[in-house]
Amino acid sequence: MSAPNKSYDPVEVEAVKPDEVARHRADALAAIASATTLDELHQVKIAVAGDRAPLALANREIGALPPAARAEAGKRIGEARNAVKQALAQRQEQLETERDERVLVEEAVDVTLPWDRAPRGARHPLTTIQERIADIFVAMGYQVVDGPEIEAEWYNFDALNFPPDHPVRDLQDTFFVAGKQEGQSSGLVLRTHTSPVQARTLLAQGAPVYVVSPGRTYRTDELDATHTPVFSQIEGLAVDEGLTMGDLKGTLDHWATAMFGDGVITRLRPHFFPFTEPSAEVDLQCFVCKGASVGDPDNPCRTCGSEGWIEWGGCGMVNPRVLIACGVDPERYSGFAFGMGLERSLMFLNNVKDMRDMIEGDVRFTLPFGMEI
Numbered sequence: 001m002s003a004p005n006k007s008y009d010p011v012e013v014e015a016v017k018p019d020e021v022a023r024h025r026a027d028a029l030a031a032i033a034s035a036t037t038l039d040e041l042h043q044v045k046i047a048v049a050g051d052r053a054p055l056a057l058a059n060r061e062i063g064a065l066p067p068a069a070r071a072e073a074g075k076r077i078g079e080a081r082n083a084v085k086q087a088l089a090q091r092q093e094q095l096e097t098e099r100d101e102r103v104l105v106e107e108a109v110d111v112t113l114p115w116d117r118a119p120r121g122a123r124h125p126l127t128t129i130q131e132r133i134a135d136i137f138v139a140m141g142y143q144v145v146d147g148p149e150i151e152a153e154w155y156n157f158d159a160l161n162f163p164p165d166h167p168v169r170d171l172q173d174t175f176f177v178a179g180k181q182e183g184q185s186s187g188l189v190l191r192t193h194t195s196p197v198q199a200r201t202l203l204a205q206g207a208p209v210y211v212v213s214p215g216r217t218y219r220t221d222e223l224d225a226t227h228t229p230v231f232s233q234i235e236g237l238a239v240d241e242g243l244t245m246g247d248l249k250g251t252l253d254h255w256a257t258a259m260f261g262d263g264v265i266t267r268l269r270p271h272f273f274p275f276t277e278p279s280a281e282v283d284l285q286c287f288v289c290k291g292a293s294v295g296d297p298d299n300p301c302r303t304c305g306s307e308g309w310i311e312w313g314g315c316g317m318v319n320p321r322v323l324i325a326c327g328v329d330p331e332r333y334s335g336f337a338f339g340m341g342l343e344r345s346l347m348f349l350n351n352v353k354d355m356r357d358m359i360e361g362d363v364r365f366t367l368p369f370g371m372e373i
C-alpha cells in the first residue's frame with residue numbers, strides 16, 4: 001500500500017500549471033515591453049523577476065509536485081524565467097540607448113552662439129599703471145608697501161620735518177579729520193601725499209631699505225580738467241650706506257626708460273621739500289618729440305606743448321632730520337626719495353585730456369586701457 005504523498009498540495013501547485021506559467025510569462029513580457037523609461041523598467045523588473053514575482057513563486061512550488069512532474073515543470077518555468085530575463089536585458093539596453101541619444105541632443109552645446117553679450121569690465125588704468133611701475137621697481141629689488149589713507153598728522157607732517165604751525169602745512173591744502181567735539185582736532189588728516197609711508201617704513205624696517213608705495217592721496221582742490229581732490233601718487237624710498245644723488249638720478253632714468261621708451265631721460269630742477277635736502281622737481285624728457293619740437297614752430301608737440309620736458313614729480317635726498325625722527329643713524333646711512341603723480345603720468349602717457357574721466361568710473365574710459373594684462 002502506498003503511503004500518502006504529504007508534500008503534494010493540489011492548491012499550491014496550481015501555480016505551476018502550464019497555462020498559469022504561460023500567462024505569467026506573457027504578462028511579464030507585456031509589462032517589460034510597455035515600460036517607457038529606465039525607472040519604469042526598474043519597477044517592472046522587481047514585479048516580474050523579483051523574489052515575489054509570480055514565476056519566482058511558481059519556481060518555489062516545484063518541490064511540491066510529485067517527483068515525476070518536477071522535471072517537466074522545472075523546464076517550463078525555467079524557460080519562462082529565462083525569457084523574462086532576456087526581455088528585461090534587451091529592454092534595458094534599448095532604453096539606455098534611447099536615453100543616451102536624448103541626452104546628446106538635449107545637452108548639446110551650440111558653440112556658434114555668441115558668448116560676449118554681457119559686456120565685460122576692465123581694470124582701471126590707474127591700477128594697471130601702478131602695477132607696471134611697481135614691477136619695474138620690484139625688478140630692481142624694491143619691495144611694495146602700503147600705508148593708510150587716513151593718516152596721523154605726525155606721519156603726514158611732523159615726521160617729515162614740516163614745522164608745527166608753519167604755513168607749509170597749508171600749502172598742501174589739507175583735509176583735516178574733525179575731532180569728536182566741535183572745533184577739536186582728531187590729529188588725523190587725509191594724507192596729502194604718499195610720503196608718510198617713508199616714515200612708517202623707516203620706523204618699521206629700519207635701514208637698509210628699498211620700497212615703493214603707490215596709493216591714493218587727498219588735497220582740497222576743486223575738481224576740474226587738471227585737478228582732483230582725490231589723486232594718486234607713487235612714493236619711492238631707498239636708504240642704505242653710501243647712497244648719493246647719482247643713485248637717485250640713475251634710478252629715475254631707468255624708470256623713465258622702462259616706462260616711456262629707450263633713451264628717455266630725466267632732468268632735476270632745484271626745489272624745496274621739508275623732508276628732502278637737497279630737493280628737486282623731476283622733469284621727464286618728452287618721450288614723443290624728445291625735445292625736437294623746441295623752437296620749431298613747424299613741428300609742434302602736443303604731449304609737451306613744445307617745451308621738450310614734462311613735469312613729473314618731486315624728489316631729493318632724505319633729510320637727515322627725517323632719518324633721526326625715524327631712528328636711523330644719518331652718520332651711517334643716507335637715502336633718496338621721490339614721489340610722482342599717477343594721474344599726470346597717465347595723462348601724458350595715454351594722452352588723456354581731462355582728469356575727471358579717470359575718476360568717474362565710466363567703463364567706456366577704462367575699456368581701451370584696461371585690457372592690458
Ligand code: PHE
Pocket residue numbers: 192193194195273276279313314315316337338339340
Ligand atoms: N611728497 C611730495 C609731493 O607730494 C613729493 C616728494 C616725494 C618730494 C618724495 C620729494 C621726495 O609733492
